Amino acid sequence: NIQEANENLSLVNHDLTLSNENINRLNARLQESETDFKRLVEQAPVPILVFRGEDLVIDIANHVMLDLLGRDASIIGKPLLAGMPETENAQAVDLLFEVYRTGKSFDGSEAPVPITRNGETSTGYFNFSYRPLMDNGRIIGVMDVAIEVTEQVLARKRLEANEQRLQSILDTMAEGLVIMDNNCVITYVNHMAKNIMGVTEEQYLDRKYNDAKWQNLRVDGSPLPAEDHPMNVVLRTGLAVYDQEIALLLASGKKIFISINAAPTVDEQGNVTGGIATFTDVTNRRMVLQQKEDFISVASHELKTPVTSLKASLQLLDKIQATVKPEMLAKLVSQANRSLDKLSDLINSLLNSNRISQGRFPINKKEFALSHLIDDCCQHLRTSGSHDVILRGNIDLKINADEQLLDQVIVNLVNNAVKYAPESKEIIIEVQQVGDDAKITVTDFGPGIAESKLPYLFER
Incomplete structure (x- = not known):
């Protein structure tokens, strides 16, 4: 009803x-x-964006985010790619759409994103967190919490670039470089250090400067006490050392010489925390210096021969000056002149000895008879009458060579025969032609050369 x-x-x-x-x-x-x-987002101290819908319309952007992006509130209500078109190809934006499609959260760090600020577009770097917004199990948007880390990333990249440049410098240095901690343990070596020492990086690291793999020596070959090693001095005193030379006996048995510069590393309080050493292989330099010294020593020794011969001629001339015959006078004067010529040549060699260190030692070849050269070499012995020099073989052989240098060699051999075989009054010099070469043999009848010394016979 x-x-x-x-x-x-x-x-x-x-x-x-x-x-x-x-x-x-x-x-x-x-x-x-x-x-x-919305109030929570707007008042949050961190940059936050809230997007709605599949076009990711900017629904909320707090002032921190707007300041970060260099934008104003006019972007609110616009799709992301319309409000910020410069971000279209950014991977971070692609990930934002992916979160909306899948509903899976995503956290990123140091993501590069193109940002337009004050009319200029540049790359910014951001740490971000994307979270899907759900309504009854349905995705309605995405919230983006971002923190700009551009300054930190750029600073780190500059630091990495500087480290790479430094590493390139260390790798191409002509000097070896070693870094040690305050316990003298090696923590870093560059390529040249490994090359000089002939060891790998693994064989270097965690070892001490006085490791048993190499032996530290003084330049005279005696053991170098640990407390006198440049690195120990630096760590103990906190003072730098410069151009200190030591010798190293390597595991291979090779002996080298190095020049070390070392300085301490200190902390903010000035406490020594370790040391840095650079070193150069000066083995060749020392060899050149030694060869130069040996050359001067040998040349000085050879100076005695023409001086002795000249003195003998003058003494003989002085004794017989009243009764000397013209032919004898001419012979003695000629002999004295030859001795003076040799003396002059040797003095020139001494004055030009720097040619050795410069890697230049010119050879002045000319043709001459070996018999004349040998006669001149042995004239001082004939004059003194201390030894009989017997010339054998092809005495008329002529050769093309440096007469002065060959004279020095033969004088050296003859003087050695006199020095080391004083009881042997005969010295035999034999000349042979062997193919296109000439062979000169100097023989004495002394005890000979010990077999153990034969490998070192031509070191000087």
Whole structure:
């Protein structure tokens, strides 16, 4: 009936009123919740963006994020690629769309993102966190929390570039470089250090400067006490040392000489924390110096021969000057002149001895008879009468060579025969032609050369 229908309608209307009131309360609560969320985002001290929908429309951007992006609130309400078109090909943006499609969160670090600020586009670096926004299990948007780390990344890249340049310098240095801690343990070596020492990096690291793999020596060959080693001096005193030479006997048995510069490393309080040493292989330099000294020594010794011969001629001339025959006078004068010529040649050699260190020792060849050269070499012995020099073989042989240098060699051999075989009065010089070469043999009848010394015979 009509009354019953009205009552039912009244009940339905009441229920609808209650439902509408509930909906209004829920909407109010939702609005309040969204307002609270928006207020929370806007007041957050970190940059936050909230995107809605599949086009990632910018729904909320707090002032920290706007300042970070160099934008104003006009980008709110625009799709991301419309509001910030420069980010279209950025990987971080692709990941943002991926989070919206999959609903999976993503955290990134130091992601490069093109950013336009003050009309200029540059690359910024960001650490970010993408979180999907869900509504009853349905994705409705994405929240982006980002922190700019551009300055840190650029600073690190500059540091890495500087480290790479430094490493390149260390790797191409002509000097070896070693770094040690305050316990004298090696913590770093460059390529040249490994080359000079003939060891690998693994054989170097965690060893001490006085490791048994190599022996530290003084330049005279005696053992170098640990406390006198340049690195020990640096770590003990905190003072740098410069151009200190030591010798090293390597595991291979090879002996080398190195010149060391070393300085301490210190902390902020000035405490010594370790040391750095650079060193150069000066073995060749020392060999050249030694050869020069040996050359001067040998040449000085050879000076005695023409001086002795000249003195003998003058003494003989002095004794017989009253009764000397013209032919004898001419012979003695000629002999004295030859001795003076040799003396002059030797003096020139001494004055030009720097040619050795410069790697130049010219040979002046000419043709001459060996018999004449040998006669001149042995004239001082014939004059003194101390030894008989017997010339054998092809005495008329002529050769093309440096007469002065060959004279020095033969004089050296003859003088050695006199020195080391004093009881042997005969010295035999034999000349032979062997193919296109000439062979000169000087023989005495002394005890000979010990076999152990034969390998060192031509070192000087």
